[in-house]
Amino acid sequence: MSFINYLSREINCKIVYYGPGLCGKTTNLQWIYQRTAPEAKGKMISLATEQDRTLFFDFLPLSLGEIRGFKTRFHLYTVPGQVFYDASRKLILKGVDGVVFVADSQVERMEANMESLENLQLNLSEQGYQLEKIPYVIQYNKRDLPNIASVAELRELLNPLKATEYEAIASRGNGVFDTLKAVAKLVLTELKKGSGG
Amino acid sequence: MNMVMYEEELNQVQVVVDKLVRDANARVVCIVDKNGQLIAASGETDNLDTTSLASLIAGTIAAMGGMAKLLKENEFPTQFHEGVKANIHIQLVGNRVILAVIFDSRATLGLVRLRVKRASDELNNIFEALTRRLPQRGGNTPFGEITDEDIDNLFND
Ligand SMILES: Nc1nc2c(ncn2[C@@H]2O[C@H](COP(=O)(O)OP(=O)(O)OP(=O)(O)O)[C@@H](O)[C@H]2O)c(=O)[nH]1
Numbered sequence: 546m547s548f549i550n551y552l553s554r555e556i557n558c559k560i561v562y563y564g565p566g567l568c569g570k571t572t573n574l575q576w577i578y579q580r581t582a583p584e585a586k587g588k589m590i591s592l593a594t595e596q597d598r599t600l601f602f603d604f605l606p607l608s609l610g611e612i613r614g615f616k617t618r619f620h621l622y623t624v625p626g627q628v629f630y631d632a633s634r635k636l637i638l639k640g641v642d643g644v645v646f647v648a649d650s651q652v653e654r655m656e657a658n659m660e661s662l663e664n665l666q667l668n669l670s671e672q673g674y675q676l677e678k679i680p681y682v683i684q685y686n687k688r689d690l691p692n693i694a695s696v697a698e699l700r701e702l703l704n705p706l707k708a709t710e711y712e713a714i715a716s717r718g719n720g721v722f723d724t725l726k727a728v729a730k731l732v733l734t735e736l737k738k739g740s741g742g
Numbered sequence: 743m744n745m746v747m748y749e750e751e752l753n754q755v756q757v758v759v760d761k762l763v764r765d766a767n768a769r770v771v772c773i774v775d776k777n778g779q780l781i782a783a784s785g786e787t788d789n790l791d792t793t794s795l796a797s798l799i800a801g802t803i804a805a806m807g808g809m810a811k812l813l814k815e816n817e818f819p820t821q822f823h824e825g826v827k828a829n830i831h832i833q834l835v836g837n838r839v840i841l842a843v844i845f846d847s848r849a850t851l852g853l854v855r856l857r858v859k860r861a862s863d864e865l866n867n868i869f870e871a872l873t874r875r876l877p878q879r880g881g882n883t884p885f886g887e888i889t890d891e892d893i894d895n896l897f898n899d
């Protein structure tokens with residue numbers, strides 16, 4: 546649910562990075578944080594375990610610039626990917642405007658990817674959302690590793706909805722901003738539709 | 743659906759938070775929506791990262807709501823945390839927005855509670871009126887007129 550503030554002339558949107566444990570969601574946000582000019586970002590907050598696994602969420606506020614005199618602000622969140630944190634994932638999905646599914650390209654993580662994607666669909670539907678109807682982008686991460694599935698295989702297993710897809714090496718930044726821009730654009734386009742434009 | 747707030751309502755909310763800062767001797771008062779967006783703030787906010795604070799306040803309210811559900815409670819609408827210098831009182835208002843008061847030894851919990859109660863009622867009225875007006879506003883956001891080009895331009899860096 547975006548929030549339009551006519552006093553400060555701001556529009557705030559919420560984007561959630563979803564995906565299995567260790568797929569690289571937090572790494573995406575860290576890269577975005579490092580490569581964004583200070584005036585365009587706020588502090589990145591990571592509620593993590595001592596082993597740097599996301600415990601509740603990561604949060605990064607970004608300003609993308611102005612549209613028609615309105616500042617566009619995006620609040621990026623990651624969910625904890627580990628299976629047993631499902632209650633937290635549900636909470637973070639509340640009020641979401643756009644979703645990035647980060648898949649781990651490694652062959653041995655394919656089952657975890659599929660399980661996480663099903664979990665995403667289930668948790669969205671509990672809130673009356675459908676993945677096919679909301680702004681949604683998929684990222685095939687860790688393309689630098691040796692034991693990875695081909696994009697064709699990943700597409701077949703994980704992207705039956707034919708969402709916009711990107712290959713990425715989040716730890717080096719490849720594909721990170723492409724993914725973010727694509728989802729942000731879909732969110733803004735949706736806002737335009739939603740307001741009868 | 744989007745949440746849209748106009749000057750008029752935001753000014754009304756601002757009046758309530760400004761007054762609460764004074765009446766409760768608070769350091770900071772802020773209103774946050776349940777998704778973590780800051781709606782209004784007042785008091786000593788200059789050196790405070792209110793954006794981060796807002797997302798964390800919403801996070802704790804969300805977490806407590808999740809716990810309430812497991813315990814078959816409706817909500818845990820109030821939280822109070824005591825620090826060495828600062829204390830924070832967090833109140834869910836009308837299940838819509840969150841009212842957070844940060845205070846120090848210049849105030850007491852009793853006073854804060856009392857003032858929060860009154861401010862909550864006022865905020866409830868404002869947000870109830872807003873919710874009634876929301877359906878008429880669908881076609882009225884500034885985003886109806888934006889073009890694909892406007893959106894593209896945002897990303898040309
Ligand atoms: N080789 C390689 N490693 C990556 C890539 N992206 C992330 N990593 C590494 O994978 C590990 C886990 O990354 P995180 O970003 O913490 O994973 P996460 O999805 O946030 O995990 P949870 O918080 O448990 O859900 C880290 O050591 C990253 O450096 C990538 O593209 N290639």
Ligand SMILES: [Mg+2]
Nearest residue numbers: 570571598599
């Ligand atoms: Mg993480």
